[in-house]
Structures are given as structure tokens and as C-alpha cells.
Amino acid sequence: MIESRLPHRGALAALSLTAVTALTVLVALLLSLYAPATAHVAAGLTLTGPAIGPDENPLDAIRDVLARQSDALLRGDRDGYLRAIPVERQELREQAGRRFDSLTALHVKRWTLTATSMPERRADGWRQPVGVAYCFGADDCTTVDLRVDTTWSVARGRLQLIAYEQTTRPWDTTTLTAKAGARVTVAGPADGEQVSPATLDLVLNAAEAATRTDDRFATSFDGPPQRYFVYVAGDAQWQRWYDGSTRSYSAAYAMPLQPGATDVVLNVRDVRSDAGVTMLLTHEFAHVVTLGGTVPPAQAFWLTEGIAEYIADGDGSAMRQDLPAVRGYVAAGRWDGSVTPARPGKDASLDDATALYGIALLTVRYLAQRYGEPKLLAYFTEVVRRRQPLDAASRSVFGADWQSVSKDAAASIRAAATA
Structure with missing residues (x-):
């Protein structure tokens, strides 16, 4: 992480x-499909799931289950959504109900569960990867795509979900x-x-x-x-x-x-x-x-966080908050003069972390003031999004080598910290 x-x-x-x-792999509400079951399911357990023969490949039955469950969610049919879960499985019904309620509260608009590969036979049943596509808010929302692993078995001639990965x-x-x-x-x-x-x-x-x-x-x-x-x-x-x-x-x-x-x-x-x-x-x-x-390069902490601080600093609030910590950090001789510090450690003190964010903000602000905001944003794109080396991006965008640019940025930071 x-x-x-x-x-x-x-x-x-x-x-x-x-x-x-x-x-962490998501479980796309598969928990709500069927209660866990084995070949030795209790005699009194409510029968759920489509009937399936002992030698029948379960792929079509799994697809049918996924489609019906998705349809019930999207039409807001809570009873239909829970109907496949035996009443004896109270914990599973509660978990399924919680998911239904939460997704409905978020206005789920698209929810598709897809089994595209053949299930893999195992001692306890079948392993079935399932693709999930979902999104919230608008009918034309862009889906988030996931894959989850599920395991299915047949109990008393009925297809049952017996394992899933929790999200x-x-x-x-x-x-x-x-x-x-x-x-x-x-x-x-x-x-x-x-x-x-x-x-x-x-x-x-x-x-x-x-x-x-x-x-x-x-x-x-x-x-x-x-x-x-x-x-x-x-x-x-x-x-x-x-x-x-x-x-x-x-x-x-x-x-x-x-x-x-x-x-x-x-x-x-x-x-x-x-x-x-x-x-x-x-x-x-x-x-x-x-x-x-997308995930930025680890070494680009200063630019990733610096630009976020810069965007949040429209009225100068972020700078007013960060600068005292920067001054203390510099006065204590803890700053090595680098304008590209690494991210704070997970156990860093609040003051130290604030100081490093402040140094990142001061660096980015210097670049914006010296070269203009459009070039700052272009430099961010080159370094963070396109993963270009600092010097190559600096020469391309600023027309100067990074050593010179960073030296001037460091001087501006020291001036701000000692003012």
C-alpha cells in the first residue's frame, strides 16, 4: 500500500x-445468492438454487443465478434479492440485506455479474471466477470492473454457493x-x-x-x-x-x-x-x-501531494497552516535542502509530516509562480502521469535542467522558512 x-x-x-x-478482491454480493451447503446438508434445510444433475457442468446454472440476483437488485426487489437464501441462514440473510440496503442507498444503476470461464472442478465443488461491473448515480455511469473468486457445490441436487472472497x-x-x-x-x-x-x-x-x-x-x-x-x-x-x-x-x-x-x-x-x-x-x-x-510513482510524493496542496490553497489557508511547521523543521536543521523529499513514515509526527507537505507545497508554488500554472500542470503530467525523469521533463516543459530549477526552488523555500 x-x-x-x-x-x-x-x-x-x-x-x-x-x-x-x-x-482486496471484492465480493459482488454473491454472498446473497445461496447459503453455504455441502452434500450432507441438513434434511430440514430449505432447498434453494437451480436443480443440477450429478454430472452436469454448473456454468449455465451459475450464470442464471447471477443474472436473477442482479436483476432483483436493480429493480429494488429486496424480497426477490433475498429469496434464494434459506431462512435458516440468518447471518447470510443479514449480510445480504445489508449489501442490498447500502447499494440501494447509493443509487446503484448498473450491476452485472458475469461468469465467462469454465468452472474448475475441486474436491469441494467448483471454483468459478466472476466478473463484476457496477456503478452508482446516473444511468450512464461508468462501471468499475472487478473479479471475484467463488466456489459452488451441489447439495440435494441443488446448486449452492459455498465460498466467496470478502470485500x-x-x-x-x-x-x-x-x-x-x-x-x-x-x-x-x-x-x-x-x-x-x-x-x-x-x-x-x-x-x-x-x-x-x-x-x-x-x-x-x-x-x-x-x-x-x-x-x-x-x-x-x-x-x-x-x-x-x-x-x-x-x-x-x-x-x-x-x-x-x-x-x-x-x-x-x-x-x-x-x-x-x-x-x-x-x-x-x-x-x-x-x-x-492511477497510482503515481512512489518517488513523486512531493509533486503528487504538493499539487494537491496547491489546488487546496486557493485562499492561502493551506500555506498558513503548513508554514509554521516548515519553519520549525528548517530551524531545527532537519531539512537537507531537497525539494523532492520522500513521503513521511507511517509513524512520523504530525509536525514532521506537516513540514514535508509544506515543503512540497512551497516547491510547487515556486514552479507555478516562476513558470506559470499551465507549465506546472504540464510538468506534473510528464513526471507523474507519463513517468518521465525529472530532468527530462524539466528541460521539455521549463526549458531548463532540473538541477538549476530545484536549486532556485530550494532557495525560495529557505527564504520563506526564515522570513
């Missing part, structure tokens, strides 16, 4: 970047409630213990304000996303969603799902004011639009 953080009002916002191939997606682990604005959907735990309806309203208003800045910068990259998604986590969800944040100073993170799709997770403990959350989400949405769901 590659993570980085942004300090905001006593905590840091984060870009939690995990390669798509390393993401850590918010909608797959928590019953959610959601609020939708013009550009943003905000969701949080439905129990309201930590994330109240008023909190979701505050976050939604702040997020909508943030989009006005980020949508403008998005025109220099892939264009504005169809919709931004923010999940507000209580303590339990903060540790569980996407396997939790690994950085102690994190307040939020952006999780890339695939090119063109990113989720943002916000810690409810850092929802303190409209202005603070607006700045925090402007930073996180900056990751959404500048990275476009």
Missing part, C-alpha cells in the same frame, strides 16, 4: 494509493445511508452513532464547494469525474474500510479503484468545520482529478 498524507487542522489528509492489482468496500461491510448533491454523493454508517445526518449534511455542503475548484483543474487532465464519492467513517469503519489507514496522522485518503474511478474516505473525527472540511476535500478531490484513478 502506497500512502501519503495532507495535514489539516490537527490531522492529515491522505492519498492512499494501492495498485489495482493489489486491491472491504464501504458498501460491502457497513449498512450505509447516503446523501446526493449535484456533483457529490456522501455516505456514512446508517446507525448514526458517530456519523449523524447533520454531519453528512456538513460534509456534502463542503464537498460541493470543493468541486468548484477541482472541476476547474480537471480540465487540464481527464476532465471532471461524473461524480465524486465520499465515505465518512466512524472509528470502526476507519479501521475496516479498504483495510484501514496505516498512517497515524491521517484524516482522509483517496483510494483509486481503476483508471477513472476513485473513492474518498474521510475520518469523522476530522469533521470539525465547514471551512476545514472544504479544504480537506479540495485536496482529496485534487488527487481524484490529477491522478485519474
Whole structure:
């Protein structure tokens, strides 16, 4: 997991970047299809699943099950969605109901489960990879594509799902409630213990304000996303969603799902004011639009976070927040003069992390002031999106070698830190 953080009002916002191939595999509601069963299923267990012969390949039956379950979800038929699960399997029914309720709250518009390969015979049944395509909000939303592994068996002549891979997606682990604005959907735990309806309203208003800045910068990259998604986590969800944040100073993170799709997770403990959350989400949405769901090079922390801070610094709030930490860091002799520092360690202090974010912001601000914002954005594209070496990108965009550019940037940082 590659993570980085942004300090905001006593905590840091984060870009939690995990390669798509390393993401925890999602279970696309397959849990709700059928209760686990074996050849020795209890005599009183309700029969579920299509009938299948002892030597019959189960692929067609699996496809039929997936199609029926998807249709029930999309038409909002909760009873139909749960009908395949025996009443004796209360835990499975509860899990399935939670997923149905959460996906419905998020206004799921497209949900397709596809078994394209032949099932693999195993001692306990068949292993069946299943492709999942889903999205929320609008009828023409762009789907997020996944693959999950499932295992099926036949019990009393009926096809049964007996194994699945569990996801850590918010909608797959928590019953959610959601609020939708013009550009943003905000969701949080439905129990309201930590994330109240008023909190979701505050976050939604702040997020909508943030989009006005980020949508403008998005025109220099892939264009504005169809919709931004923010999940507000209580303590339990903060540790569980996407396997939790690994950085102690994190307040939020952006999780890339695939090119063109990113989720943002916000810690409810850092929802303190409209202005603070607006700045925090402007930073996180900056990751959404500048990275476009891709994972940046690890060594580009300074530029990835620096540009997000720069975008969030429209009124100078980010600079006012970061600069005191930078001054303390420089005065203590802890800065080595590099304008391309590595990301803070997961156990870094808040002050140290804030200082490194501040140095990244000062570097990016220098580039924008010296060469103009369009060239700054072009340089970001070359280094982060196209993965060009710093010097080659500098010569191409700025017309100067990186050693000279970075030397001048470092001088400007030292001047700001000692002023």
C-alpha cells in the first residue's frame, strides 16, 4: 500500500494509493445468492438454487443465478434479492440485506455479474471466477470492473454457493445511508452513532464547494469525474474500510479503484468545520482529478501531494497552516535542502509530516509562480502521469535542467522558512 498524507487542522489528509492489482478482491454480493451447503446438508434445510444433475457442468446454472440476483437488485426487489437464501441462514440473510440496503442507498444503476470461464472442478465443488461491473448515480455511469473468486457445490441436487472472497468496500461491510448533491454523493454508517445526518449534511455542503475548484483543474487532465464519492467513517469503519489507514496522522485518503474511478474516505473525527472540511476535500478531490484513478510513482510524493496542496490553497489557508511547521523543521536543521523529499513514515509526527507537505507545497508554488500554472500542470503530467525523469521533463516543459530549477526552488523555500 502506497500512502501519503495532507495535514489539516490537527490531522492529515491522505492519498492512499494501492495498485489495482493489489486491491482486496471484492465480493459482488454473491454472498446473497445461496447459503453455504455441502452434500450432507441438513434434511430440514430449505432447498434453494437451480436443480443440477450429478454430472452436469454448473456454468449455465451459475450464470442464471447471477443474472436473477442482479436483476432483483436493480429493480429494488429486496424480497426477490433475498429469496434464494434459506431462512435458516440468518447471518447470510443479514449480510445480504445489508449489501442490498447500502447499494440501494447509493443509487446503484448498473450491476452485472458475469461468469465467462469454465468452472474448475475441486474436491469441494467448483471454483468459478466472476466478473463484476457496477456503478452508482446516473444511468450512464461508468462501471468499475472487478473479479471475484467463488466456489459452488451441489447439495440435494441443488446448486449452492459455498465460498466467496470478502470485500472491504464501504458498501460491502457497513449498512450505509447516503446523501446526493449535484456533483457529490456522501455516505456514512446508517446507525448514526458517530456519523449523524447533520454531519453528512456538513460534509456534502463542503464537498460541493470543493468541486468548484477541482472541476476547474480537471480540465487540464481527464476532465471532471461524473461524480465524486465520499465515505465518512466512524472509528470502526476507519479501521475496516479498504483495510484501514496505516498512517497515524491521517484524516482522509483517496483510494483509486481503476483508471477513472476513485473513492474518498474521510475520518469523522476530522469533521470539525465547514471551512476545514472544504479544504480537506479540495485536496482529496485534487488527487481524484490529477491522478485519474492511477497510482503515481512512489518517488513523486512531493509533486503528487504538493499539487494537491496547491489546488487546496486557493485562499492561502493551506500555506498558513503548513508554514509554521516548515519553519520549525528548517530551524531545527532537519531539512537537507531537497525539494523532492520522500513521503513521511507511517509513524512520523504530525509536525514532521506537516513540514514535508509544506515543503512540497512551497516547491510547487515556486514552479507555478516562476513558470506559470499551465507549465506546472504540464510538468506534473510528464513526471507523474507519463513517468518521465525529472530532468527530462524539466528541460521539455521549463526549458531548463532540473538541477538549476530545484536549486532556485530550494532557495525560495529557505527564504520563506526564515522570513
